[in-house]
Amino acid sequence: MKKRISILGATGSIGTQTIDILSSIDAEVVALTTNRNIELLEAQARALKPKVCAACDEAAAKQLKIALADTDIQVQSGMDGLIAAATHPDCDTVVTAVVGMVGLLPTLAAIRAGKDIALANKETLVCAGQLVMDSAAKYGVKILPVDSEHSAIFQCVQGAQGNALDRIILTASGGPFFGKSADELKTVTREQALQHPNWSMGAKITTDSATMMNKGLELIEAMWLYGLPEDQIDIVVHRESIIHSLIEFADGAVLAQLGLPDMRLPIQYALTYPERLPCKVPRLSLAEIGRLTFFAPDDAAFPAMRLARRAAREKGNLGAVMNGANEAAVGLFLQDALPFWQIPELVAFAMDEVPMQENPTLDDILESDRAARAAVNHWKMR
Numbered sequence: 536m537k538k539r540i541s542i543l544g545a546t547g548s549i550g551t552q553t554i555d556i557l558s559s560i561d562a563e564v565v566a567l568t569t570n571r572n573i574e575l576l577e578a579q580a581r582a583l584k585p586k587v588c589a590a591c592d593e594a595a596a597k598q599l600k601i602a603l604a605d606t607d608i609q610v611q612s613g614m615d616g617l618i619a620a621a622t623h624p625d626c627d628t629v630v631t632a633v634v635g636m637v638g639l640l641p642t643l644a645a646i647r648a649g650k651d652i653a654l655a656n657k658e659t660l661v662c663a664g665q666l667v668m669d670s671a672a673k674y675g676v677k678i679l680p681v682d683s684e685h686s687a688i689f690q691c692v693q694g695a696q697g698n699a700l701d702r703i704i705l706t707a708s709g710g711p712f713f714g715k716s717a718d719e720l721k722t723v724t725r726e727q728a729l730q731h732p733n734w735s736m737g738a739k740i741t742t743d744s745a746t747m748m749n750k751g752l753e754l755i756e757a758m759w760l761y762g763l764p765e766d767q768i769d770i771v772v773h774r775e776s777i778i779h780s781l782i783e784f785a786d787g788a789v790l791a792q793l794g795l796p797d798m799r800l801p802i803q804y805a806l807t808y809p810e811r812l813p814c815k816v817p818r819l820s821l822a823e824i825g826r827l828t829f830f831a832p833d834d835a836a837f838p839a840m841r842l843a844r845r846a847a848r849e850k851g852n853l854g855a856v857m858n859g860a861n862e863a864a865v866g867l868f869l870q871d872a873l874p875f876w877q878i879p880e881l882v883a884f885a886m887d888e889v890p891m892q893e894n895p896t897l898d899d900i901l902e903s904d905r906a907a908r909a910a911v912n913h914w915k916m917r
């Protein structure tokens with residue numbers, strides 16, 4: 536059946552790879568959004584002929600409107616534009632590929648409008664996992680994971696025949712600083728942090744991979760998607776990124792999903808599930824790879840994983856606080872305004888500083904995010 540999709544964050548790493556696999560699947564694009572890369576968005580719009588385009592940045596949206604004036608594509612701006620793209624009546628599936636908690640409101644709006652979600656934007660579940668999963672259940676929509684680890688788990692779960700999972704094992708590449716001590720991390724640079732060994736991704740998630748916060752965010756994402764508590768989710772460093780994650784059953788049997796590190800396969804599976812179609816990704820040759828290695832994660836050097844375990848245990852608004860503080864700290868780091876090693880320190884500071892709330896409403900979540908960002912910026916000004 537033809538998929539009619541809206542792509543939020545079409546100009547990013549996941550967005551462009553989504554567009555790349557469209558020729559392999561039966562799909563029509565209803566909406567595309569960017570923050571401010573209107574040159575690329577215009578080219579995408581001319582090729583794919585969506586009904587709606589949106590640029591979140593108001594000035595960029597004005598320029599986009601002029602650029603697309605000779606077409607009948609509607610151009611919108613800001614959060615309203617993102618929500619219009621996410622809820623367009625012609626669309627049945629929304630690919631959420633914006634970066635950061637800015638994805639939360641459009642994702643919730645899409646769920647309420649009955650759209651299935653191909654979820655790349657992990658910050659949404661980290662901030663508001665309970666609200667998002669509750670609304671998905673209420674409106675009967677699917678949350679289809681795009682993140683490679685969660686897609687791997689989802690693919691393995693297809694063989695579970697209703698048996699409960701005993702354990703999830705998330706694999707982590709270890710990022711560019713694998714093997715470094717806390718002391719050695721004091722002198723690493725932005726350029727080094729942005730050199731990921733296996734994946735080419737946006738700057739925020741690449742930094743998260745370097746601090747290992749990415750694996751922490753993924754632990755919380757897995758908890759909400761698969762309903763397992765934090766102490767049944769393990770993390771193992773697997774440098775080659777060939778095994779994308781594993782699940783274990785009561786009898787100790789372990790299932791894994793393998794493949795070359797290429798996001799196009801998990802993106803495609805989220806859009807064709809339960810069907811499998813030929814995919815552009817090169818095939819795996821284990822003999823060529825030769826060896827797969829595994830290590831225990833080092834949470835003394837990379838404390839972000841411990842912070843995420845705390846947020847996963849305590850729940851409430853703590854995920855939103857941790858995520859907001861992390862987005863603010865990573866933003867400072869990417870502007871060369873904060874050393875690498877202080878990112879987890881600032882996140883820990885905000886988690887202690889912002890008051891805990893047990894059953895946060897959406898407004899509480901948004902307020903916790905603001906308070907966490909303010910705590911980081913305030914700490915920085917001291």
Ligand code: NDP
Pocket residue numbers: 543544545546547548549550568569570571572591631632633634635637655656657658681682683734735736737738739740798
């Ligand atoms: P990118 O930075 O490459 O792209 C982000 C997209 O979101 C761009 O289209 C960008 O527009 C848009 N955007 C950025 N800020 C805003 C904003 N404030 N409002 C609206 N739109 C905005 O990120 P990635 O594609 O790497 O990651 C996207 C999401 O997917 C993240 O949550 C990430 O954690 C997750 N993910 C990514 C993976 C990957 O391989 N890249 C793997 C697994 C998960 P513009 O082009 O103007 O900046």
Ligand code: MG
Pocket residue numbers: 682683684753
């Ligand atoms: Mg991942």
